[in-house]
Amino acid sequence: MGVVAGLLLGAGLCLVLWACTSPRPARRGRGRRAADLADLLVQAGVPGVSPGGLAGACAACGATALLLGVALTRAPAIAACFAAMAAYAPLALVRARARRRRAALRELWPEVVDHLGSAIRAGMSLPEAVAQVGERGPVELRPAFAAFAQDYRASGRFSDCLDLLKAQLADPVADRIVEALRITREVGGTDLGRLLRTLSGFLRADARARGELEARQSWTVNGARVAVAAPWVVLALLASRPEAVAAYNTPTGAMVLAVGGASSVVAYRIMLRVGRLPEDRRVLR
Numbered sequence: 001m002g003v004v005a006g007l008l009l010g011a012g013l014c015l016v017l018w019a020c021t022s023p024r025p026a027r028r029g030r031g032r033r034a035a036d037l038a039d040l041l042v043q044a045g046v047p048g049v050s051p052g053g054l055a056g057a058c059a060a061c062g063a064t065a066l067l068l069g070v071a072l073t074r075a076p077a078i079a080a081c082f083a084a085m086a087a088y089a090p091l092a093l094v095r096a097r098a099r100r101r102r103a104a105l106r107e108l109w110p111e112v113v114d115h116l117g118s119a120i121r122a123g124m125s126l127p128e129a130v131a132q133v134g135e136r137g138p139v140e141l142r143p144a145f146a147a148f149a150q151d152y153r154a155s156g157r158f159s160d161c162l163d164l165l166k167a168q169l170a171d172p173v174a175d176r177i178v179e180a181l182r183i184t185r186e187v188g189g190t191d192l193g194r195l196l197r198t199l200s201g202f203l204r205a206d207a208r209a210r211g212e213l214e215a216r217q218s219w220t221v222n223g224a225r226v227a228v229a230a231p232w233v234v235l236a237l238l239a240s241r242p243e244a245v246a247a248y249n250t251p252t253g254a255m256v257l258a259v260g261g262a263s264s265v266v267a268y269r270i271m272l273r274v275g276r277l278p279e280d281r282r283v284l285r
Contacts, residue, residue: 037051038170041094042167042168042169043102044101057090058088061090066082066083067079069082072239075249081232082236104140106207106210111138114200126158126184126185131149134148144165147168158185159182172282180195217275228271232264
């Protein structure tokens with residue numbers, strides 16, 4: 001029994017040492033958030049900005065607003081509220097630009113699919129069909145497809161160039177198109193033209209329906225944003241009065257601002273959740 005107990009104790013110590021010295025696995029949630037943020041930057045048209053750079057810009061805006069707020073109002077609680085808004089401003093700007101750009105590209109993807117279908121029916125190879133979109137396709141998408149043409153001429157590896165094209169576009173529709181081309185290239189088949197025609201019709205119908213829904217809900221969303229922003233505009237006006245600043249410099253005033261900020265955030269998130277339209281996610285990265 002003593003020998004067995006010693007072996008078990010030694011095995012347990014080895015397992016503990018192994019667990020302490022082994023590298024920690026990457027957190028999937030954190031990697032997913034970083035990848036989503038990188039895709040958001042690409043969709044916003046600023047692929048040269050990294051997620052870390054965006055985080056730094058948020059921190060710099062928040063710190064600048066905090067210092068200015070303290071210097072102007074002499075109320076740290078009020079300055080902290082506006083610093084939080086300033087810190088969120090770069091991310092909000094990126095999201096707004098990405099949303100507008102996705103809406104603009106939604107109207108262009110059917111045209112890209114039509115160009116690919118026409119090139120394939122004309123007898124072009126798949127690499128040639130993709131490359132010609134960089135010359136005759138929509139102007140907004142030409143740089144990415146022109147880069148694909150350059151990469152393919154330099155390497156000749158169709159699959160690797162498609163991966164680079166997906167990374168440059170960072171769009172779920174582009175992922176579906178690229179994977180359809182990849183499968184056709186690898187396994188062959190004669191249904192690519194029919195698939196592209198079906199996809200083109202589906203994309204046009206989706207863009208038409210989504211445009212109508214967005215037009216109907218835009219006034220509701222804008223009204224909710226004005227309702228959320230109105231109390232903080234009033235607070236900015238009150239910060240110019242010394243008696244209001246003195247009231248908010250107390251613990252009770254700071255608690256009122258904290259509760260008001262939390263209520264605004266919760267109400268805004270609920271508004272976004274209720275009015276949000278379903279968005280395609282990149283499941284074919």
